[in-house]
Amino acid sequence: MFIPMLIFGLICAPILGCLLAGVDRKITARMQGRVGPSILQPYYDFRKLLGKDTGHTNRTESVYIFMYLLFVVIATVLFFLGGNFLLVVFVLTLGVLFFILAAYAPGSPYASIGANREILAVMAYEPMVLLVAAGLYLATGTFDVVAMTQASKPAIIMLPLLFLGFIYVLTIKLRKSPFDLSMSHHAHQELVRGMTTEMNGQTLAMVELAHWYESILYLGWVALFVIWKGWVGLIVALLVAALVYFLEILVDNNFARMKWQFALKSSWWLALILGLLNLGVILLLGLAL
């Protein structure tokens, strides 16, 4: 399974991510009563960016962005190869850090504010992500993704609360409204686009590409809650992942942006309460699959 999964993580994931972005835009348009662009529009945009001259406000920005892309790709590949879940989380965090540095580097007001808010977003979702990792370990007895997929029962039976909490912070991770604090993909949300304000051409193309990888990786995490051994488990997991993404689109289009205070407070309280309850019950009752 090594070679097929390597190919999946490296090549299929961004293609699926690109299509997902297209579907996202289409569904969003329909929800807003528009026809919307072609499903392949993200790909056309990407091609166009690649063809443009790339300008820089400084020379370090594109290095950071390259590192961002690289670590996101490594995290995605590691995940689909069935590696250690915590390692995937940490490598991804490193990638996001480089994205943040890229936004700080130009010394631009709009990009810096975006970067500040992105750090805040990371701080908001990180506890929940780590608690999810702890929960998955307690439910399946392992951190290895490949072993988690071979469980006899889906982990969500043990982790219903953490699953809900994870979907909540997923909105922050995907930078969707109401938590699109650092940059938004909605044209109506802001005049100047936060973190990527100073990026263009190939640099911006790399950001888009990394974002496709990220979306698929996160949906992989969602699927991990639901999957169990065998084909049925896999199909159910994929369906649930698709459903969760649809839910994200629905939320994205129905909420205006919240303040950062709300993002931080709500996600920390949720992580504390849901984590304490869910993990506490597992540990107290000595449950395990």
Add this chain to the structure above:
Amino acid sequence: MSLIAFLVLFPLLAAALLLVLRDDKARSVVTYVSAALIAFAAILLAVTYLGAGVTYFNLPSDAADEAVSIIALLVDIALAVYIIAKSAKYRKWLPLVLALIQAPLVAVFELTKAGSIPVDFGFYIDNLSIIMALIIGIIGSGICVYAVGYMRDHAAHLKEGEKDRRPVFFALMFTFLSAMFLLVFANNLMWMFTAWEITTVCSFALIGYTRTEEAINNSFRQIWMNLIGGLAFAAAIVLIGMQQSVLELDKVINLGIGGGIMLLPIACLGLAACTKAAQSPFHSWLLGAMVAPTPTSALLHSSTMVKAGVFLLIKLAPCLGFNAPGIMIMIVGGFTFLMCSCMAISQSNAKRVLAYSTIANLGLITACAGVGTPAAIWAAIFLLIFHACAKSLLFLCVGTAEHHIGSRNIEDMDYLFERMPNLARFMLLGILVMFIAPFGMLVSKWAAFTSFIESGNLLLILFLAFGSAATFFFWAKWMGKLVTCCGNKQVIEGSIHKPEWVSIGLMAALASLCSVLFPIISKGVVVPYIGYVLASHSTGFYAQAIAAISADNLWLVAILALFTAVVMLGLPKAGSNDELDVYLAGANVDNDGRLFKNSFGQPMAYTQRNWYLEGFFGEARLDKPTVAISLAVFVFGIFAAMLIGGGF
């Protein structure tokens, strides 16, 4: 034995020499040569004894033993007299009272009981003391080298009429190293206690070095907090000596595993270690210590003082776990990690951020030691190693930056990437090593997290999950300040002294090397240590069970760490003329100055300040509850140890 003697005595000789030398040139030569010799001896010791398991040593004769004990007692009394004299002079009664209780306690015990207790081995060397010796010998003496250049600048800034007290400063630094070596090799608890008290008094003198009012107040806060620890240490020795007639560290640990009557002395030793490791409620002494010149902070934070505390905790770890002292220590450690990580967010003073991060990381080590499983001890040792490398690097960078930009405030580090290009890259590397994978600190944190989950400790899982998130916030925003570029800034790092560069380079090399050689250090040094420490107490541990992270993953992160370090140090120069202007809402006036036309038509500079989230994480909001809760945990823990142990 001769190597131990050299490591303990030679720094004392260097200290004596530096105390009498007034000439700057001679001082630098003596410092460089001594530092090199100490580092060399530490490495030689490591090469000789690594892989030998535990080696015990004794002094050549009983008479020598007795002589050393008498010297140790005399030193104890001299230190007490010094503290009492100083406290009386500045009218600080608390340290005076504490010293007055402690000194007679130790003296009476030594003169009446201790002589009749047989001591088989006075000294030992094992892998943990080798790791400590390397940290003290290489990082500690590296900081002394750095101090030569730094203190030259410092002396140049003295006000008129102020005395240049550099001889005292350097003598104290080397005495500190000597005491640390004694502390990590001594098996005789009385000698270890003497070393323990020397480090307390040395750091007291170093913190008060500048003799400003703030420095003196902070040094007294340090001494009373650490005297409480010293008193707890002395009480533990007396209890063990009276009840068990034992005076050796290895035997105490063996007895401690049985629990029972030993719970109380173990809890006392744990309390002593926590005061030294600046755990809440005693964390404020380390925050106050930053008034001292930067080399002092670097020394206290990375290789000495606080490391003595966590060293003792890691030693005690086999006796901890789910018993009264173990639970007390793991909760205090985990709680300190969480609260200090949060409070670091609200700080703009770079040294204070570093201090909070030190306390937080020591908290994590403390928590791991409290859990006491093989995987947790493994994580604790690596946290200790990486913290020593990365924190010394960061302190040295901040100290040098302070002398060149005239401020230690992070807000004044705008555009440091261009103003001090090399220094900023080193600082960035240091920060990365401190908090993010694939570097050692985070990998160790990963191991700690795994061990907490495996031991099913929900409270520690929560502490770590939230604390890590806070850690990300304050480091990332600092990095943001550093990486900001703005074209054509003047480079101002030409005047940095050579010894400063040498030490900074050394620390950066150590930090990256340890990250890259992680798997080898694990297999060759740490796993064997845990193997033989625990093998004698319990049945069947395997190497895989000891290392919390599999070898494959360790190699993977090692490769990523090497790659990232190379990229960070090799970042391109920022400025050039063919670049684009940043977006200033279309009202740009001058890109290099980041000037835009404001609503009055005037040019105005854009500036940016970091987020401090005072309302969420301010000291005013968090500090008091932190102190209250951890104090309660200590009181409760000690009482529980007393009642369950049944010693009374």
